[in-house]
Amino acid sequence: METEVLIAGAGPTGLVLAIDLARRGIRHRIVDQSERGFPGSRGTGIQPRTLEVLDDLGAVEALMAAGGPVPLVQNWRGTERTDVRQLVVPADASPGVPYPVPWMVPQWRTVEVLTAHLEELGGHVEFRTELTGFAHDADGVTATLRRADGTAETVRAAWLVAADGGRSTVRRTLGVPMTGTQVVDPHPMLVADVILEGPDRPHIDRDHWHMWAENGLLALRPFEGTETTQVMASFPDAEGALEAAQALTPDDIGRLVAERSGLRLTVGEVRWSSAFRPRMGMAERFRTGRVLLAGDAAHIHSPAGGQGLNTSLQDAYNLGWKLAAVLRLGAPDSLIDTYDAERSKVAADVLSLSSRIHASDRVPERGPQRRGKETHQLTLGYRESPLSRELRREIPEGGLQAGDRAPDAPCGTPAGAAMRLFDAFRGPHFTLLNLTGTPVQAPEADWIRMPEVVDAHGHIKEAYGTGLFLIRPDGYVGLATDDPADVAPYLAELAGV
Ligand SMILES: Cc1cc2nc3c(=O)[nH]c(=O)nc-3n(C[C@H](O)[C@H](O)[C@H](O)COP(=O)(O)OP(=O)(O)OC[C@H]3O[C@@H](n4cnc5c(N)ncnc54)[C@H](O)[C@@H]3O)c2cc1C
CATH class of the missing domain: 3.40.30.120 (Glutaredoxin)
Structure with a gap:
C-alpha cells in the first residue's frame, strides 16, 4: 500500500482524523480541493465535549485562544435595546468537566488551528487536490486525485475516509443513499461574514450577539479577535426566495441590516456568504467495505444548537484509534463496524435534537431559544455498543x-x-x-x-x-x-x- 489512510476533505472532520493518525504514526494523506481551507464562519459553537477531545489531541489551548465564550444575546426592538439573555447555558461547574463553557470560534479559524496543529505533528494538507473517483476491493481503495494544475495521480490506500462534506463525492460514488432527508425549515437563511460600517456601528458592541426578531430574524455576531461580524437573516418562504437570497450583493446585505435593525449600518465588504434552506439527513450506512463516511458526508443538520461540526469532529475521533488498532495491532476488521454502530446512533440522536431546537426557534417574533445542557454532548455515549x-x-x-x-x-x-x-x-x-x-x-x-x-x-x-x-x-x-x-x-x- 502506498498509504494506509486516504482522507478526502480537510474540514474539521478530515483534519481531526489526520491529527489523530499523525500522532499514532499511521501513514496517511489528506487532500482538499480548496485553495487553502474553508473561508467562512459557519460552524461556530464548540461544545464542552469537543473541547475535551481537542485537549486530548493537544489543540485546545490554540483553539480557545482563537475565540471566546459564547456571548450574551442583546435583544433589540428597532433601535431600542431590550433585554439581555443567555442563549447557551454552560455546563454545571464540576470536577468532572474541565471545560464547562461552550466556546465560539468561526469555522475558518478552527480549520486554521487544526491545520497548523497537523503541521506541528509532521503532517500536511494537500490543497488544490480533488478526489475525482475511486474503485474499492477487499484490500483497499484505488483513488484518482486531480490537482488544480491539471495533473492527475492514482493512489492506492488501505482505507478511504470521506470527510468531503454534505455534497460528498465519495458518498455519491458509492451510491449510499441519504435517509430521512428533509427540509427542516422552508424559510431560506443567509449567513455572511461582513465588515460592518456606518455611523451606528459603535452600537454593535463586540461583547454581545445582537438580535432582532420582529421583521424576520436578524442576528449580528461580532467575532472575538477578528474584524468581521456574522450576519444571519431568515426570509419568508416564497417562490424564488432562496435564489434571491443567494444573489444578494454587499449593498443588498447592508440595506437588509439597516432595514431590519433601523440602525444606520452599512456593509463595506463581504468576506464570505451562503444562503440555504436548512436540511437534515443521514447516510444509510457509514461503512462500505474499505470506505468510511464521516462528518457532514455522513449526516447533515440544521445549524440550530451548534451540533454539526461537533458531531463531525467526534466521528473522526471515534474512527482514528480503531483504524490504528486494525492497521498496527492486528485488531479484527469488525472493530471498524463498531464505528458505524456507535456513530450512526449518535448522529440520529443529534439530528433529532438539532431539528427540535430549530422548530422551537421558529416561533415568530421570539428569536432563538435557550440551548440546554443536552447540546454540550457530554452525556452522549456508547452503552449499547458491542465494545461496551x-x-x-x-x-x-x-x-x-x-x-x-x-x-x-x-x-x-x-x-x-x-x-x-x-x-x-x-x-x-x-x-x-x-x-x-x-x-x-x-x-x-x-x-x-x-x-x-x-x-x-x-x-x-x-x-x-x-x-x-x-x-x-x-x-x-x-x-x-x-x-x-x-x-x-x-x-x-x-x-x-
Ligand atoms: C450556517 C451554519 C452554521 C453552523 N453552525 C454550527 C455550529 O455552531 N456548531 C456546529 O457544530 N456546526 C455548525 N454547522 C455545521 C458545520 O459547519 C458542519 O457540520 C462542518 O463543517 C462539517 O465538517 P466536515 O469537515 O465534515 O465538512 P466540511 O466542513 O464541509 O469540509 C469538507 C471539505 O472537503 C473538501 N472537499 C469536498 N469535496 C472534495 C473532493 N472531492 N476532494 C477533495 N476535497 C473535497 C471541501 O473543500 C471542504 O474543505 C453550521 C453549518 C451552517 C451551514
Missing part, C-alpha cells in the same frame, strides 16, 4: 457505566503533585484505572497505561465508584469490572492480542 462491557456486580443507581464518557477528576501523583485524570488519559493509549483498592498487575502491552493516582479528595471515587475501568483512547469506558481476569479476554477480542 459492564461486568460489575453492583452499579450504583445513576452511576457511571461501561459505554459512558470517562469523566475528568482532580487528583494527585504519588509524589504529591497535582494532576487531573485527563492528564493520565491524554495521548493515543488505553488507560486501565484500578479503583478496586487492591493491586492489579499492569498489562504488558505498551499501548495500555495504568497510572498511579492519589484520590485524596475522593473526586475519582465519586465519579467512578469502585472497580477496574478500561478507558478507550477516545475517552469512553470500554470495560468496567471487579475482576482483573476480565481484562485480557476483553483486550483479546478488541485488539486481537
Whole structure:
C-alpha cells in the first residue's frame, strides 16, 4: 500500500482524523480541493465535549485562544435595546468537566488551528487536490486525485475516509443513499461574514450577539479577535426566495441590516456568504467495505444548537484509534463496524435534537431559544455498543457505566503533585484505572497505561465508584469490572492480542 489512510476533505472532520493518525504514526494523506481551507464562519459553537477531545489531541489551548465564550444575546426592538439573555447555558461547574463553557470560534479559524496543529505533528494538507473517483476491493481503495494544475495521480490506500462534506463525492460514488432527508425549515437563511460600517456601528458592541426578531430574524455576531461580524437573516418562504437570497450583493446585505435593525449600518465588504434552506439527513450506512463516511458526508443538520461540526469532529475521533488498532495491532476488521454502530446512533440522536431546537426557534417574533445542557454532548455515549462491557456486580443507581464518557477528576501523583485524570488519559493509549483498592498487575502491552493516582479528595471515587475501568483512547469506558481476569479476554477480542 502506498498509504494506509486516504482522507478526502480537510474540514474539521478530515483534519481531526489526520491529527489523530499523525500522532499514532499511521501513514496517511489528506487532500482538499480548496485553495487553502474553508473561508467562512459557519460552524461556530464548540461544545464542552469537543473541547475535551481537542485537549486530548493537544489543540485546545490554540483553539480557545482563537475565540471566546459564547456571548450574551442583546435583544433589540428597532433601535431600542431590550433585554439581555443567555442563549447557551454552560455546563454545571464540576470536577468532572474541565471545560464547562461552550466556546465560539468561526469555522475558518478552527480549520486554521487544526491545520497548523497537523503541521506541528509532521503532517500536511494537500490543497488544490480533488478526489475525482475511486474503485474499492477487499484490500483497499484505488483513488484518482486531480490537482488544480491539471495533473492527475492514482493512489492506492488501505482505507478511504470521506470527510468531503454534505455534497460528498465519495458518498455519491458509492451510491449510499441519504435517509430521512428533509427540509427542516422552508424559510431560506443567509449567513455572511461582513465588515460592518456606518455611523451606528459603535452600537454593535463586540461583547454581545445582537438580535432582532420582529421583521424576520436578524442576528449580528461580532467575532472575538477578528474584524468581521456574522450576519444571519431568515426570509419568508416564497417562490424564488432562496435564489434571491443567494444573489444578494454587499449593498443588498447592508440595506437588509439597516432595514431590519433601523440602525444606520452599512456593509463595506463581504468576506464570505451562503444562503440555504436548512436540511437534515443521514447516510444509510457509514461503512462500505474499505470506505468510511464521516462528518457532514455522513449526516447533515440544521445549524440550530451548534451540533454539526461537533458531531463531525467526534466521528473522526471515534474512527482514528480503531483504524490504528486494525492497521498496527492486528485488531479484527469488525472493530471498524463498531464505528458505524456507535456513530450512526449518535448522529440520529443529534439530528433529532438539532431539528427540535430549530422548530422551537421558529416561533415568530421570539428569536432563538435557550440551548440546554443536552447540546454540550457530554452525556452522549456508547452503552449499547458491542465494545461496551459492564461486568460489575453492583452499579450504583445513576452511576457511571461501561459505554459512558470517562469523566475528568482532580487528583494527585504519588509524589504529591497535582494532576487531573485527563492528564493520565491524554495521548493515543488505553488507560486501565484500578479503583478496586487492591493491586492489579499492569498489562504488558505498551499501548495500555495504568497510572498511579492519589484520590485524596475522593473526586475519582465519586465519579467512578469502585472497580477496574478500561478507558478507550477516545475517552469512553470500554470495560468496567471487579475482576482483573476480565481484562485480557476483553483486550483479546478488541485488539486481537
Ligand atoms: C450556517 C451554519 C452554521 C453552523 N453552525 C454550527 C455550529 O455552531 N456548531 C456546529 O457544530 N456546526 C455548525 N454547522 C455545521 C458545520 O459547519 C458542519 O457540520 C462542518 O463543517 C462539517 O465538517 P466536515 O469537515 O465534515 O465538512 P466540511 O466542513 O464541509 O469540509 C469538507 C471539505 O472537503 C473538501 N472537499 C469536498 N469535496 C472534495 C473532493 N472531492 N476532494 C477533495 N476535497 C473535497 C471541501 O473543500 C471542504 O474543505 C453550521 C453549518 C451552517 C451551514
